[in-house]
Amino acid sequence: MLHSNRIWSIAEAESPEQLAYQLTRLIFYRCNGFRLGEYVFVNDATGADSAQEYGVLKPDAGGYVQIESYTFSGSTPERALGFIRAVLAGEYDNECYDRIGADRLESPDLHGLCHYCG
Numbered sequence: 021m022l023h024s025n026r027i028w029s030i031a032e033a034e035s036p037e038q039l040a041y042q043l044t045r046l047i048f049y050r051c052n053g054f055r056l057g058e059y060v061f062v063n064d065a066t067g068a069d070s071a072q073e074y075g076v077l078k079p080d081a082g083g084y085v086q087i088e089s090y091t092f093s094g095s096t097p098e099r100a101l102g103f104i105r106a107v108l109a110g111e112y113d114n115e116c117y118d119r120i121g122a123d124r125l126e127s128p129d130l131h132g133l134c135h136y137c138g
C-alpha cells in the first residue's frame with residue numbers, strides 16, 4: 021500500500037531496459053518516481069536503507085490507481101525488465117490496490133527539495 025502522504029518527484033524513464041537497470045542497481049530517494057509511457061513507478065520504500073519497493077501507477081479518472089508493487093532491490097535487471105514489460109503490455113491493468121490524487125505526483129521543478137531528498 022502506498023505511503024499516505026508522500027509526494028513524488030517524477031522523472032521520465034528513457035526505456036524499459038534503462039529503468040530495469042536503474043531500479044535494481046541504484047538507490048533512489050523515497051520521493052523519486054519514474055514515468056514510462058502512461059505508467060508511473062514510485063518509490064514506496066519504508067526507510068532510506070530498506071528494500072526498494074515500487075508501486076506501479078496507472079492514470080485513472082482524476083488521479084492514479086496502484087495496479088501492482090514490485091521489490092526491485094531483490095531482483096535482477098533481467099527479471100525486472102520482464103516485470104516492466106508485463107506492466108507495459110497491460111497485464112496488471114485490471115488490478116486496484118490503492119488510489120491517489122494526481123497532485124501526489126510532481127515534476128522535478130515543482131517538487132524542489134522535500135525532507136526525503138533535501
Ligand SMILES: [Zn+2]
Binds near residue numbers: 049133136138
Ligand atoms: Zn523529495
